[in-house]
Amino acid sequence: MQTCLATAAVLMSVASASAEISNGTVKIGVLTDMSGPYADNVGAGSVLAAKMAVEDFGGKAAGVPVEVISADHQNKADIGLALARKWYDTEGVDTITEVVSSGVALAVQQLSREKDKAFLATGPGTPDLTGKACSPVGVHWAYDNYALANVATAPLVQKGLKSWYFLTADYSFGQALEAEASKVILANGGTVLGSSKHPLNSSDFSSYLLQAQASKAQVIGLANAGADMMTALKQANEFGITSGGQRIAALLVNLPDIHALGLNSAKGLIFADSFYWDANDKTREWSKRFMARFGGKAPGSLQAAVYGAVTHYLKAVDATKSDAGSVVVAEMKKMPINDFYTTNATIREDGRVIRDMYLLQVKQPSESKYPWDYYKILSTVPGDKAFRPLKDGNCPLVSAAK
Template sequence: MKVIACVAAGLVGALAAAAPVTAADISDGVVKIGVLTDMSGPYADNVGAGAFLAAQMAAEDFGGTVAGVPIEIIQADHQNKPDIGSAVANKWYDTEKVDAITEVVSSAVALSVQEISKAKNRTFLATGPGTPDLTGKACSPVGVHWAYDNYAYANVVAGAAVRRGLKEWYFMTADYSFGHTLEEAATRVVNKNGGKVLGSVRHPLNSTDMSSYLLQAQASGAQVIGIANAGSDMVNTVKQAQEFGLTSSGQSLAALLVNLPDIKSLGLSKAKGLILADSFYWDMNEETRTWSKRFMERSGGKAPGSLQAAVYGAVTHYLKAIKATGSDDAKAAVAKMRDIPIEDFYTKNATIRTDGRVMRDMYLFQVKTPEESKYDWDFYTLLETVPADQAFRPQAEGGCPIPAK
């Protein structure tokens, strides 16, 4: 396993003299944040090196120090395996004195890291995983779920499709906790809006051959094939669905979780017309473009997806909380994160509930045709802004034992 460390540049001594608190309030004399992510698997394009870069940028933009001590960013690849992710988290917390873990795109890994973080009183900033259990039955006083969850994506996408008359659904689902919860959430939305689910088929993570699953979906006769997977699995599903003629025969594809790099992999000729939900788009306004162009200068020209930009936002807000409290104690830091409104290029006037859910607006986008796209990474047209309280599950319905305010 390769672990890369980067200490963001900064004049520690000069800034420490001006700090309102003392470095003695920070454990081990450093604020150390670990980016635990998929560096080589099906989600690597959506998080991976870009997530690590976003965390580095957040530390650098904060000045390289907080509360008079340096900020250190490290990373590791969990390979989408809960045992590997848990081993890294325990090692980081016990021997490398990591204060917070962020990203963790795999839902199964994230649930393990959430429990470890809670037991060891360390902060967990979940930006990539989709399972709503992180703010439900598995919620934590030291956990924050930042970017999205499966409930919100299914709510926005499936709701829009059913309202447009696409009422009969069949699901192709990644066979692990992320895919299961995404299918469950979308099924709830379809049924609530008067639609019907005809069935589903599940495939292993990181599948290259989707043919047998697509044939079952095609044979169902459903109007919509709901794609409850992500990353390279989603890309393979859409490509092979077109090769099998599903869309030309009248069936529609509803991809329930799409990230910007996925559209780049598909190409607009194959992705055109897809309706999707997301929490961020790099080209929405001048503020998002300014930050994204800085990211692109260091990423080889790759525009940031929402899960990469989310790492920057989560790390920045965590550092603001440490600056305000003068402590990296997890419970103190997360409590302060809830008190401070979230305001940056990614998120406007958002708050964090006591169950850890960041309450942000979500967006319904449609992928442009090649003719509509005017420049590289010009992929989306905004169809609708969905307020947070309409997109996300109400706290009372999640099963989190932490009382709401």
């Protein structure tokens, strides 16, 4: 009799725990670029990071199993939105994470708001996610274009590199990155001489580079990322632009980019990022576990960010016993963030994770002592100095009094 009562109590407890969890499973969708220009920076590595977070959490949250699925949005808003809608409507997905493309991210954040699903944006750069398009179910995790431009551009202008010309990816991410960098340049007494817009996944930057060269700007700013950034940088070196005296500033750099370029091509680059695998004992410990399962490849910041975002989400699901986006994200905002990737961070009212950013420089080949030993940390910039002030974002969630 006692055994029967104990069994009944366990079953009631499980039923109660899962009462607020739809379908009895917490399902996480990693919507990412698996085959395009950003695949090395996110892609399969982001999926692995999400799975590692679930495993390290014990495979369950709120007493129910946690599942990870993934899909390729191909950096197209219509495809990404269709996948997200299918996941939410028919496949029981509770939260979507990663979504490296800004255009896809803006569309998916709006859909997530309509469906009351938590949206964990780790890869996109547009600050609109916590600005005019902010959402009570949206969290922007790793970095944004404001922080990248603010942390990396200002030091260069302050060193006397005053005149700039941009090569810009012609979609929302690149346009926003150029705009934010331009604001920083002008605020520090510099000038912007012009820009050339190029389509996503370009293979030939010769005409754009010639325009930049002709501008005689001291700095050519690359407001692009992934394969586009690497191709532009390689071709700039081939054309002798850097040897002619102009500097190249890549505004968004990920560790896999540097690996693909090689230190001879990337040496000396100064840029901002939110994570470096070899920064300290905690980052190295997690990164070596990742590398052991990912063919020896070290994680970039966007892959590490997925782990952090998923872990924090699962903590909130466990605490609330709910998978409703508004409930879970409200709990996420209450809890401090502490893990190998982020220390003593918070989620602001507008959904922006306020965390330290780093000013980094690519090492000279002679300075690199072992595989993936690529960066020097020049400085650490506190989150309240790196990211856009809350009052300047025009987020409708923020009280007018602030």
